[in-house]
Amino acid sequence: MRVNQIDPNQYGKLLSDKVQHTLTYFAGIEVPKPSVVESVKQNYRLRAEFRVWHQDEDSFYIMFDPETKEKYRVDYYLPGSELLNKLMQAVRQAFLVNPELRYKLYQVDFLTSLSGEALVSLIYHKPLDDRWQNEAKILKQQLNEITKVNLIGRARKTKILLDQDYIIETFDVNGQQLSYKQIENSFTQPNGFINQKMLEWAANISHQLNGDLLELYCGNGNFSLALACKFNRVLATEIARSSVKAAQFNISLNNIDNVVIGQSSAEDFSAAYFEGKSVKSLKDIKLSDYQFSTILVDPPRAGLDRDTEQLVSKFDNILYISCNPETLANNIRAIQSTHQVQDICLFDQFPYTHHIESAVWLTKR
Template sequence: MSAPNYLPEQYDVQLAAKCERLKALLAPFAAPTLEVFDSPRSHYRQRAEFRLWRENGERHYAMFAPGDKHSPIFLDAFPIASRRINQLMPQLAAALRASEALAGRLFQVEFLTTLAGDALITLCYHRPLDEIWQSAAQALAAQLEVSLIGRSRGQRLVIGRDYVCEALQVGSRRYRYRQPEGSFSQPNADVCQKMLAWAVDALGQQEDDLLELYCGNGNFTVPLAGGVRRVLATEISKSATNAARANLLENAIDNVQLVRLSAEEVGQALSGVRVFRRLAQVNLSDYQFGTLLVDPPRAGLDSATCALAQDFKRILYISCNPETLVDNLRRLNETHQIRRSALFDQFPYTHHLECGVLLEKR
């Protein structure tokens, strides 16, 4: 993780520049007025990772400028990280100074926290972890009131849980999420709440069904399920799929069928090209799909998935890379028109931005 250029006094200027950039990218597609959702100026990031750098006998939390892995930037605090992370940083540092069992050959520390106040710390080592480490780690987890994971080659020892519990407010309802260590979750939870609320409003109340690709831990699945008759949600990651199942159960969502399939495999199944045992309990002909929800990786949608999307009445496209979104829109614009567009400032003080568009069949 690179150190961001944290300049809160320039936040509004930076956000305005992102807005102009996204407007220019969407202009060829006659996009409507951009809806903009800003971020808290500080303490917005719920996860952070640091190298542990030893110098003059002292261990320091360290980050690096982009492209430079040899000149560490030492940190005693990290203002973009959650208040819980900033609370834990000095407490953990003191515990490491007092315990060679915990500190020996430790090279990286990862924090994962939530708006709900939960926290998990992962300690990464260049040595095997033994019973002495485990005893010290159990005491540390109890002292800090966190879950703790120790990682080394071939080892993953869990003290407490290997996930954190989040609670996000979307409209009048509060949803609970399990977010596993090592799996993707939105880093800026405040903006995530705004993004989910926008998606719920953009979808509206539909009488047909929703197909979701790249559902992850069910971040969008959970609140959007109430806007449609049924949902078929797909995800290839086993840990994310397990978390999504737990989140659906936790929130009493009973109109979602979750299947472990890639986007490519979903297209093959819907077109009848392949039959999958993982769909043995799913009758695709029972679904009346009207909306497709996609939240793809930075590479965007491949050609086959774009072709699949063109058959839907509505497409909700959440993107972490506006350039690949534009590449996909050149294809989707042949059959669909942008009805709503939004910018979600998930990553202040960087050039990165999250965006969303609602497209409807022409």
């Protein structure tokens, strides 16, 4: 759906239709009635990227229709946070009257936060020289009058930082304040309000559990940090090096001492687990020293591979966060002889689209 076609008055019906469609994937699986967590109806998205279209004396943001691929102008981005929209307007006003900032500007990316920090990336099809950098510093000062902004200039084989390439986000999880380093071009949950609700759901389930937690696909430690206080120890893995570094930074930032995070794919970790081998990035860790009672997985849309399905089936408790209900249902069918669904919650992470985030708690039969 085009941004300029979104009608917040239709939100309730669209969500209801999406939930009913999602539940069709679970046909034949015994599941309790799901809880559904609604999003705010607008200004929910914390990050966005826009192409810049130059037409005569004007330049403006555009997006592309997901079906027709036709471009359309975006002056106000209804899904975007209020801060994101303020920065959109301020950046455009600045480059419209500044030839150095405007010339060959191809794209602008925005990353905002609930904590009020923001990151703006200007992407060019031209070399960036000292003149550009001087004008960019002036722009950064102007944007800092709105909020704390870090600015990045990008061109072919070039990345210029005006301060840093990350922001610090803060979430409130059942009264616990947690801070997260979020890096430019790294994955973060786009809907901060819904992400807090997902963390609360996982924390409330984990409050009933004990022992140690194993987590795969941990990203920047989003769930790892929120659940650290619920388990004796947490061992987590992630394949993206930048996310692993951010996660380790976040462990220190939040003064958490019972979480270890290493770089590994879920497939490699599963193989090492079954073969009794050490994981390269966790070579000083003895898996036999852990008393795992619970595993948390938050895989990509493809879901769990067969080896990881076998791995999760060894645990008493499985917390499965999914962005694809179809592969989630297929994975549940593969392990339903050993596990049953105790709780299911649907989070409307992506309003006005067919996508929905699902969270499931399974226990061993």
